[in-house]
Amino acid sequence: MSSSEAPQPLLSRPRGALKGTLTVPGDKSISHRALMFGALALGETTVEGLLEGEDVLRTAQAMRQLGATVERLGEGSWRLQGRGVGGLCEPDDVLDMGNSGTGARLLMGLLATHPFTSVLTGDASLRKRPMARVTVPLSHFGATFTGRSGGRLPLAVTGTATPVPQTYELPVASAQVKSAVLLAGLNTPGITTVIEPEATRDHSELMLRAFGADLTVSVRDDGARVITLVGQPELTGRAVKVPGDPSSAAFPVVAALIVPGSHIVVRNVGMNPLRTGLFTTLLEMGADLKLVNEREEAGEPVADLEVRYSALKGVTVPPERAPSMIDEYPILSVAAACASGETRMVGLAELRVKESDRLAAMADGLKACGADTDVAENDTLVVRGTGQPPRGGAMIPVNLDHRIGMSYLVLGMTTAEAVGIDDASAIATSFPGFADMMIELGADIHGA
Ligand SMILES: O=C(O)C1=C[C@@H](OP(=O)(O)O)[C@@H](O)[C@H](O)C1
Numbered sequence: 001m002s003s004s005e006a007p008q009p010l011l012s013r014p015r016g017a018l019k020g021t022l023t024v025p026g027d028k029s030i031s032h033r034a035l036m037f038g039a040l041a042l043g044e045t046t047v048e049g050l051l052e053g054e055d056v057l058r059t060a061q062a063m064r065q066l067g068a069t070v071e072r073l074g075e076g077s078w079r080l081q082g083r084g085v086g087g088l089c090e091p092d093d094v095l096d097m098g099n100s101g102t103g104a105r106l107l108m109g110l111l112a113t114h115p116f117t118s119v120l121t122g123d124a125s126l127r128k129r130p131m132a133r134v135t136v137p138l139s140h141f142g143a144t145f146t147g148r149s150g151g152r153l154p155l156a157v158t159g160t161a162t163p164v165p166q167t168y169e170l171p172v173a174s175a176q177v178k179s180a181v182l183l184a185g186l187n188t189p190g191i192t193t194v195i196e197p198e199a200t201r202d203h204s205e206l207m208l209r210a211f212g213a214d215l216t217v218s219v220r221d222d223g224a225r226v227i228t229l230v231g232q233p234e235l236t237g238r239a240v241k242v243p244g245d246p247s248s249a250a251f252p253v254v255a256a257l258i259v260p261g262s263h264i265v266v267r268n269v270g271m272n273p274l275r276t277g278l279f280t281t282l283l284e285m286g287a288d289l290k291l292v293n294e295r296e297e298a299g300e301p302v303a304d305l306e307v308r309y310s311a312l313k314g315v316t317v318p319p320e321r322a323p324s325m326i327d328e329y330p331i332l333s334v335a336a337a338c339a340s341g342e343t344r345m346v347g348l349a350e351l352r353v354k355e356s357d358r359l360a361a362m363a364d365g366l367k368a369c370g371a372d373t374d375v376a377e378n379d380t381l382v383v384r385g386t387g388q389p390p391r392g393g394a395m396i397p398v399n400l401d402h403r404i405g406m407s408y409l410v411l412g413m414t415t416a417e418a419v420g421i422d423d424a425s426a427i428a429t430s431f432p433g434f435a436d437m438m439i440e441l442g443a444d445i446h447g448a
């Protein structure tokens with residue numbers, strides 16, 4: 001929310017079973033990358049199914065400011081004329097990435113090897129988030145950064161004209177850091193190597209290859225993934241088809257699982273195995289969740305999800321599953337609060353540096369709604385369910401965090417007392433139309 005906009009409080013309360021079929025908006029991770037790679041490719045790139053959420057619109061605007069032609073042809077349908085690798089030009093104003101960590105961090109990778117200075121900023125949430133995780137490896141290429149402590153935004157980046165290729169081993173499992181280093185490597189002569197001890201979403205690798213980059217992935221004896229990229233390729237514009245976002249599908253899926261009598265189908269959901277940890281976990285909890293019409297579209301697996309209300313039981317989610325469901329812990333903890341028995345979600349330190357401290361937001365908010373929750377050692381979120389939904393009856397601060405807002409609206413669909421959120425505006429970053437789609441399925445969500 002910008003300071004000029006009034007907050008949008010919403011209340012969610014039960015109205016009965018959720019029924020129907022819906023299609024969630026396009027994948028946010030793939031949408032950002034389609035715009036960035038399209039801006040770097042020669043010739044025309046077309047994108048169908050682009051997420052027209054605020055985060056992605058910020059990336060579209062940044063690509064325009066850097067000289068690419070970016071046009072909206074119709075709903076979700078976009079066309080770009082790229083500048084070629086190394087061909088971006090100096091922006092004449094600040095690049096405002098809004099609420100988007102992905103947009104800001106990937107863009108810093110791009111800018112690190114373009115020899116001009118840009119200034120990046122974002123909203124109050126993004127300006128708190130750590131950027132040293134990208135400025136440190138990008139400095140090794142030769143870029144210089146002047147930012148606030150911790151490298152936080154606003155920050156100026158001056159790209160280098162003589163980049164030195166790097167081999168970088170990720171200290172945190174982060175697809176954003178991996179992608180930032182690969183994007184810097186694109187305009188660097190020689191081979192850039194990224195080593196990731198745990199596999200994170202691989203949309204950058206898949207899409208770079210599809211645009212014509214020479215990129216290899218191998219698995220080391222210790223299980224680490226080694227990604228090599230040959231610098232200064234000629235990328236060629238192409239058609240990109242964006243599947244529905246599994247991280248958005250997570251909300252109606254969990255809603256149907258916890259609202260008695262529900263039966264919904266979510267169409268066209270991306271099923272990249274590095275994104276589906278939530279669905280694996282829900283199946284372990286006893287969810288009646290079926291994948292139908294499994295297919296492959298434009299290099300990504302896709303399916304429809306058929307979901308029925310289920311009596312869920314608590315499980316332990318191992319830390320090694322975190323990268324494949326990192327954005328889904330808030331909504332999983334809502335499912336856990338309605339399940340019977342204890343759910344332990346282990347190793348969630350990264351949740352503390354998302355749009356808000358999601359570990360605190362879920363532990364505190366669920367407690368305020370009457371659930372039995374704790375944060376245990378090793379950043380473990382523990383939720384002890386009774387097999388019945390908690391009472392509800394709280395107004396939750398969203399702190400500019402879309403996933404926190406949507407999680408509590410879903411909880412309110414099944415609690416005896418309504419659940420409110422103090423500001424729904426952030427939801428439009430990733431899931432514009434969320435409340436209306438849920439109302440269409442039978443939810444009762446309205447202004448507080
Ligand atoms: O690369 C991406 O598109 C993303 C990576 C993840 O962040 P981290 O790299 O910080 O884990 C995820 O939380 C974010 O929503 C999208």
Ligand SMILES: C=C(OP(=O)(O)O)C(=O)O
Binds near residue numbers: 099101102103327354
């Ligand atoms: C963490 C998220 O996004 P970002 O880091 O791009 O702001 C998210 O969408 O949950």
